[in-house]
Amino acid sequence: MSITTAPEPAGGRLAGALMPLLFVVLWSTGFIGAKFGLPYAEPLTFLTLRFTAVLGLMLVLSVLLRAPWPAVPMQWIHIGISGLLIHGIYQAGVFTAISHGLPSGITALIVGMQPLITALAAGTLLGERVRAAQWVGLALGFAGVALVVEGKVASIPGDMPTMLMLAAIALAGITAGTLYQKRFCASFDLRTGSVIQFLPCLVFTAILAGSTETMAVEWTGEFMFALGWLVLVLSVGAVTLLNLLIRKGGAVNVASLFYLTPPTTALIAWVMFGETLNAVAWLGMGLAVAGVWLARQAK
Numbered sequence: 001m002s003i004t005t006a007p008e009p010a011g012g013r014l015a016g017a018l019m020p021l022l023f024v025v026l027w028s029t030g031f032i033g034a035k036f037g038l039p040y041a042e043p044l045t046f047l048t049l050r051f052t053a054v055l056g057l058m059l060v061l062s063v064l065l066r067a068p069w070p071a072v073p074m075q076w077i078h079i080g081i082s083g084l085l086i087h088g089i090y091q092a093g094v095f096t097a098i099s100h101g102l103p104s105g106i107t108a109l110i111v112g113m114q115p116l117i118t119a120l121a122a123g124t125l126l127g128e129r130v131r132a133a134q135w136v137g138l139a140l141g142f143a144g145v146a147l148v149v150e151g152k153v154a155s156i157p158g159d160m161p162t163m164l165m166l167a168a169i170a171l172a173g174i175t176a177g178t179l180y181q182k183r184f185c186a187s188f189d190l191r192t193g194s195v196i197q198f199l200p201c202l203v204f205t206a207i208l209a210g211s212t213e214t215m216a217v218e219w220t221g222e223f224m225f226a227l228g229w230l231v232l233v234l235s236v237g238a239v240t241l242l243n244l245l246i247r248k249g250g251a252v253n254v255a256s257l258f259y260l261t262p263p264t265t266a267l268i269a270w271v272m273f274g275e276t277l278n279a280v281a282w283l284g285m286g287l288a289v290a291g292v293w294l295a296r297q298a299k
Helices: 010-040 043-064 073-099 104-111 114-126 132-152 160-184 190-212 221-248 251-273 279-295
Strands: none
Touching (some): 010 043, 010 073, 043 073, 073 160, 073 190, 073 221, 104 132, 104 160, 104 251, 114 132, 114 251, 132 251, 132 279, 160 221, 160 251, 190 221, 221 251, 251 279
8 A cells, every 4th residue: 555645736846946045135135234224233242132133022022922932941942052053143344344444345255154064064963864965055055155256355354354253253153053953952843043143142142242341322314214124024034044054954065045135235335325346246146056056966
């Protein structure tokens, strides 16, 4: 007697195909939000306000919707650690580096090493097999990112070692966080899980902001728009999609999507701010897309 499974509905397949693309677009707008908001608040102060708002929003939703909380105490710890790494340490490193003058191109290039490092670690930590075509795709994707940002690395700040260290910390945070979440807490309720993930982020940035920054904020229209965008679109929308992608896909497949962030950000900046894109950048975008396509092939 054979047992057959019903095919996945067309709507489900379409949603599964569109989810990675929507995540890339939403995640890429984080750099735009930083561009609008950082002139009016120091980076860690900005993040503290952002985490406070998203934590309050998700806590209210969790209570109103009676969302389930993890039943095992260790699961709380795993979810909290993954959130601190992916959101707290990553965002603190990126925002602080950019606010202190590190060109966004250099930041994107350093953080763009994440898929390669994830692939190197995924076999040992997660037992994932990275196929030859995926390695080719990862290499193409990194080359594409390098071409996209090569025109944005001309201005080098004076305190280069410190800024590079901050970008490297961000890279370590999001890479370790993706691997950690995939291994220890790939599945959790997205509403209560967000509360648990962002709570240690708030504590982390609040302590650092209180000890290293003035915490002064200019409540301009641009700043409030940037804060609202980062809370609703990034911390709720994009992070929810990221958690779903980590739950359903391999670590390498998820990490490869971050290659598309610099090209997508460049396209958004081209449309919104009139930033130029030369032929090399367009070639880089094509390579990045081809690389991600190869890296995400299951066979």
